[in-house]
Amino acid sequence: MYLTPFQERMLKGEFGWVYAKALEIIVKVGEALGSDRLVEITHAHVSGVSYSNIGEPGLEFLRDFYRERPRFRVYTTINPGCVDYGMLSQVIDNKYFSKQALIDEALVGMGGKPVFTCIPYYHRPPMPGEHLAWGESSAVIFANSYFGARTNREGGPLALASALTGFTYLHGLHSLENRVARVLVELSPLIDNKPLSLAGLWIGENIRDIPVVKIREKPLHEIKALLAAMAASGSHALAVLDGITPRETYKTEIEETITLEPSDVEKYVGELPGLGGTVLGYIGCPHTHPEELVALKRLLEKYREPRRGKLLVTMPPELASTYSPLMKFLLSRKVDIALGTCPVVSVLKKKYDYMLTNSGKAYFYMRKIHGLKAGIAGLKEIVESIYA
Ligand code: F3S
DSSP: OBOOHHHHHHHHTTTOHHHHHHHHHHHHHHHHHTOOBEEEOSEEEEOOOOHHHHHHHHHHHHHHHHHTOOOOSSEEEEOOOSSOTTSOOSSEEOTTHHHHHHHHHHHHHTTOBOOOOSOGGGTSOOOTTOBEEEOSHHHHHHHHHHSOOBOOBOOHHHHHHHHHHSEEESOGGGSGGGOEEEEEEEEOHHHHTSOHHHHHHHHHHHOOSEEEEEOOSOOHHHHHHHHHHHHHHSOOSOOEETTTSOGGGOEEEEEEEEEEOHHHHGGGOOOOOOTTSOEEEEEOSSOOOHHHHHHHHHHHTTOOSOSSSEEEEEEOHHHHHHTHHHHHHHHHTTOEEEESOOTTSSEESSOOSEEEESOHHHHHHHHHHHOOEEEEOOHHHHHHHHHO
8 A cells, every 4th residue: 555654654653653553454454455545534433432332342442542642633523422411311221321431531532522423414514525434324324425425434443543543545435436326216106205214224125236316305304314224224335315415426327227115115114012012212313403303393392291101312412402492392291312322322221112213223223232123103103102
């Protein structure tokens, strides 16, 4: 791999072993993938930071680096941890609070922004063509598809290495020639009225190539859910959204057209348990955006409190402080608000029989991680199931 004189000095340890180690990781992975040079990045997003997921080995890895007191060389944001930073949730268990605090101290101490969210674009939306090194599959696919930025799906250690060095290997979605869509997916009118998570789960499971997805005008939270579901059930990191993805950031060579019908996605629509069963309604995977919270508020206005189960909403901590009147309203309706975390990367206080969610990603992981039965529904249906 070609390295600039500055990169050579970093690799030789002139700036300390932490930077040398971080660059070595990037160079080794890049060489294994056939990359011949590095590219500068402007924003790293570090995932794999929940103690509940990475445990003692992950904590030690981070603390080893932090002991040398290095600083991130680029703007760096941090994914959700395993604790509710608002301390109000009755669903999320904060049993690992002190362990998570050690992880957070290391990341913030190195210069990471304590946003604790999987929607880092809420804090800093990237520009088309901008090179990033993001972990968190749902954020990666959103950056590439919605903003036309350039990032591969990085694991936590690689995103951390890029945060420290300011570089990533030039490969994959960093090059225009690899951003070629070959399958056109159209949604039949009947499926277009359903939550886009359903289509996302199907596309992720059944299509390997980069798709062009034709959707009618949709709210942001639906687009976010579509892309996150694709990235969860498949390994997608880019989907061209017809009319949304900036035109100069992809190419198309369509070889196949598929029309999705309701029967294709029926299997993701579950069935609520009988009245004795405990139900968790869940909104906020990826984390909620203000626009989704406003939609939720409208739906909750006519109800006072849940009649069945709980409604959990997860969001970035900063959003809660910026929109405090909205938070007061949600709390008045007994919504369970968890900040800077989510049930996929944390421990739950109790087991539920069933989860109803608008998130294909939560549907995909919650069944595996927490052994829950689950089903996909729209915001309105979720609110009615819990409150009506
Ligand atoms: Fe975010 Fe947790 Fe979903 S990190 S994308 S809310 S699994």
